[in-house]
Amino acid sequence: MTPDRASAWRRRRARGVDRLVEGLSRSLGGGTWSRRSFLSRAAVVGSALAIRPVEYALRPGTAYDAVCGTLAGCGDPFTAFCCTINNGVNLCPEGTFVGGWWKADRSAYCRGAARYYVDCNGTTRSRWRCHCPDDHTCDRRKVACNVFRYGNCNLQIANFSTAVVCRVVTCTPPWEWDATCTETAFVDQATGSQSAPCLPRPWPSPILMKWSDLGGAGSPLGAQVSRTASLPDGDGTWARFEHGAIYDVHWAGLYGVVDPVWPAVATRVGREGIGYPAHDVIALQGGIGWAQPFVNRAGSRQGVDAEAVGRRGLGTYVVTGAVLAKWHGLGGVDGPMGYPTSDTAPTGDGLGTYGEFRKVGRGVRSSEGAIFAHPVIGAHAMRGPIFEKWSALGGQASPLGLPASDQLGLGSPRAYLNEFATVVSGRVTSHGAVVTSDLGTWAVWSWVFSEWVAQGMQHGRLGVPTADVHPTPDGLGQFAPFSPLAGATETTGGGIITSGQGTWAVLGSLFAVWRADEAGPRVLGVPSGPEVDSTVGGVALRSQPFLRGSVYSSQVGQGCVLYGPILAAYLGDGGPPGSLGLPTSSVVTEPDGDEVATFQHGTLTYVPGGGVTRT
Amino acid sequence: MTILHTAGISLPVPRGWEARGRVGGALEGGGVAYPALHLATCALTGDRAAYGGGVVERLEPDGCFLALVEFAPSSAGTALFAERGLVRRLRAHWFAPSALQRAIPGQLGVQRFFSEGARALCLYVVLGGAAAIATRLPEVNDVLAHASIHAAVRA
Numbered sequence: 001m002t003p004d005r006a007s008a009w010r011r012r013r014a015r016g017v018d019r020l021v022e023g024l025s026r027s028l029g030g031g032t033w034s035r036r037s038f039l040s041r042a043a044v045v046g047s048a049l050a051i052r053p054v055e056y057a058l059r060p061g062t063a064y065d066a067v068c069g070t071l072a073g074c075g076d077p078f079t080a081f082c083c084t085i086n087n088g089v090n091l092c093p094e095g096t097f098v099g100g101w102w103k104a105d106r107s108a109y110c111r112g113a114a115r116y117y118v119d120c121n122g123t124t125r126s127r128w129r130c131h132c133p134d135d136h137t138c139d140r141r142k143v144a145c146n147v148f149r150y151g152n153c154n155l156q157i158a159n160f161s162t163a164v165v166c167r168v169v170t171c172t173p174p175w176e177w178d179a180t181c182t183e184t185a186f187v188d189q190a191t192g193s194q195s196a197p198c199l200p201r202p203w204p205s206p207i208l209m210k211w212s213d214l215g216g217a218g219s220p221l222g223a224q225v226s227r228t229a230s231l232p233d234g235d236g237t238w239a240r241f242e243h244g245a246i247y248d249v250h251w252a253g254l255y256g257v258v259d260p261v262w263p264a265v266a267t268r269v270g271r272e273g274i275g276y277p278a279h280d281v282i283a284l285q286g287g288i289g290w291a292q293p294f295v296n297r298a299g300s301r302q303g304v305d306a307e308a309v310g311r312r313g314l315g316t317y318v319v320t321g322a323v324l325a326k327w328h329g330l331g332g333v334d335g336p337m338g339y340p341t342s343d344t345a346p347t348g349d350g351l352g353t354y355g356e357f358r359k360v361g362r363g364v365r366s367s368e369g370a371i372f373a374h375p376v377i378g379a380h381a382m383r384g385p386i387f388e389k390w391s392a393l394g395g396q397a398s399p400l401g402l403p404a405s406d407q408l409g410l411g412s413p414r415a416y417l418n419e420f421a422t423v424v425s426g427r428v429t430s431h432g433a434v435v436t437s438d439l440g441t442w443a444v445w446s447w448v449f450s451e452w453v454a455q456g457m458q459h460g461r462l463g464v465p466t467a468d469v470h471p472t473p474d475g476l477g478q479f480a481p482f483s484p485l486a487g488a489t490e491t492t493g494g495g496i497i498t499s500g501q502g503t504w505a506v507l508g509s510l511f512a513v514w515r516a517d518e519a520g521p522r523v524l525g526v527p528s529g530p531e532v533d534s535t536v537g538g539v540a541l542r543s544q545p546f547l548r549g550s551v552y553s554s555q556v557g558q559g560c561v562l563y564g565p566i567l568a569a570y571l572g573d574g575g576p577p578g579s580l581g582l583p584t585s586s587v588v589t590e591p592d593g594d595e596v597a598t599f600q601h602g603t604l605t606y607v608p609g610g611g612v613t614r615t
Numbered sequence: 616m617t618i619l620h621t622a623g624i625s626l627p628v629p630r631g632w633e634a635r636g637r638v639g640g641a642l643e644g645g646g647v648a649y650p651a652l653h654l655a656t657c658a659l660t661g662d663r664a665a666y667g668g669g670v671v672e673r674l675e676p677d678g679c680f681l682a683l684v685e686f687a688p689s690s691a692g693t694a695l696f697a698e699r700g701l702v703r704r705l706r707a708h709w710f711a712p713s714a715l716q717r718a719i720p721g722q723l724g725v726q727r728f729f730s731e732g733a734r735a736l737c738l739y740v741v742l743g744g745a746a747a748i749a750t751r752l753p754e755v756n757d758v759l760a761h762a763s764i765h766a767a768v769r770a
Contacts, residue, residue, distance in 0.1 A: 075720075077672075077715070077717035077718045077719050078717065078718075102664070103644075103646065105643065105644065113644060114644045114645070130713070142718060145713065145718055146713065146715055146716065146717075146718050147711070147713045147714045147715075148666075148714065148715060148716045148724075148726060149695070149726065149728070150666075151684075151686060151690075151695060151696075151728055151737050152686065152690075154695075155690055155693035155694065155695045155696065156693060156694050156695075157694060157695065158694040158695055158697060160695065160726060160728060163713065173645050173646065175646075182686070182687050182689070182690060183645070183646050183647050183687065184646070184647060184648075184649060184686045184687045184690065185642050185645075185646025185647055185648050186648070186664065186665045186666070187642070187648070187664065187665075188664040188665075188666075188668045189662065189664075190662075190664065190668050190669060191668075
């Protein structure tokens, strides 16, 4: 990654939702590296001893002494390097903290760039006592003797009365190497020639230099297990280590990929995969999580093409492309989606991509979700109960299809929805929604959804769904019931029923009449038209036609169901405006089989085989 | 009396002492140097380090080096810089042979971090030897007693 792009990535990670990003702790066993990594690092110290024994053995003579540079004796004023006293590990040892830093410019040890010296001060309970290393090394400088604090790291630690135990050296600026360090700089060129046998020689290879910066023998990489090799297309070089690799890519930078990221990306690093690392791994949320960006020059318009993100207990997954951009837009690990629980993968139609996520909160139930990015309907996220409902209905194969909106508030507490769409041959063929509220989490789609939209959705008289779309009892259609969040009334709530007769809303008490009929005689069938509201003789009337009957509801007769010959005769008389007036009862079948219905101005009786008579 | 003025900090310079100040600025290759004021009873070379590297090695047993080093304004008020104001009098027993950035036999040092006027600073004093406690410490305390640190000017 270019410096500009790297800093942009860090800035993005640092702002807003990622404020909790913390740098790597550079003490052994620090917060970033897992216990397993720590144990691995301890083990590789032994490997380093086996691989480079000459650097740990007694080497008398001036040539060897020259490795340590000037003022390397016990009586000299300076402090020993940490790798000298810490089994080759170029990190602050246990019982110390990063107390401050200075630099020497134009250092051969950093290939002509600045070399940084980081003091590891003892903690107040430190076991370190003033002494000098034995004569098995030429770095016989003091250990834990100089009580001094540079003062530009770990400013939250007030203590400046403990000694500098040892010094770490790095070619990485300390404020990048350890997030507790500030950019307040001190220069001391007099220390520029000081070194130790356990540190790289002048003009090291970039990969060796990087390995040393990551801790050397104590780094999470472990020992080098392959020769440095060229990358394809002349991109640079790389080398394998026990627990990862270091890549030196001309256009991406010099970065290590280590456990726990390495196992998740090992087979995919490169132009044909997720690209090359564009930054070292960084710790998230106090070391609970981690992230590392990757870029592929061929497609790095947005700065980062892929990001390996992980969390303790969840593992590491690679998030890419539009899903990555959407996830960052929602706040990354600190946003509502949390950490990835899958790699970004193609959608079922092969046109889009998706990834699954989990938000893990303290003391609260984990919330799962997913982000879908599709060229036809865009990139959208869903989570929690809505995601669970969508999954239960079949996920991508469900009648809902893919999310077509983010989670939207419905203007009431705990009430949200996601819109969905199905796509066939590059075109949206159907819409739907999952709505979650105090009335439950339910899905509506296709014609039922369209009618709900036409009725004003949650703001209309229907309110929100109280069940998924499901078949009508008579099997003639499908329907979903609805209710306002505040509860249904005579004229609100109801249902939407779709069938070969069209799709119609049946509101309030009329829906209750229909459901009772479906549960019993089934004389009405599915609705065949909209509710008609009118006033007849000064009386308000609600009526709605169904496949085999009609419902009339007024002050003089609520929920009156007419059907068959009596309905035909009533309509033949002119219906509500006719001479019979409004119905005052439903059609009732008497014990002898006759059917009777009463009206404001008469009664209609149907005698099977004898026709309808009016009295 | 000569007074050293650098970056809003004024230090009286005892007779026979040398004084130099640096205003700081962005450094090549990254990092930012902040003002540093140095007083010493020996010559202050151009390549001296902020905490006296290159100078303390040449201190006579009765010599003295004083550094007042500033840090990034964001450091002010942090735990390390919690002490309020420049100490105006150093006590002899505060000096210790271990309290040195460079452990040079015979020398004694003291270091104090503090905040003043929304600025974060560190006072670091090195005495060339025990003999300097009687001869130089009064001069150091006179410097501290008459030092002034103006509040940071916000951009």
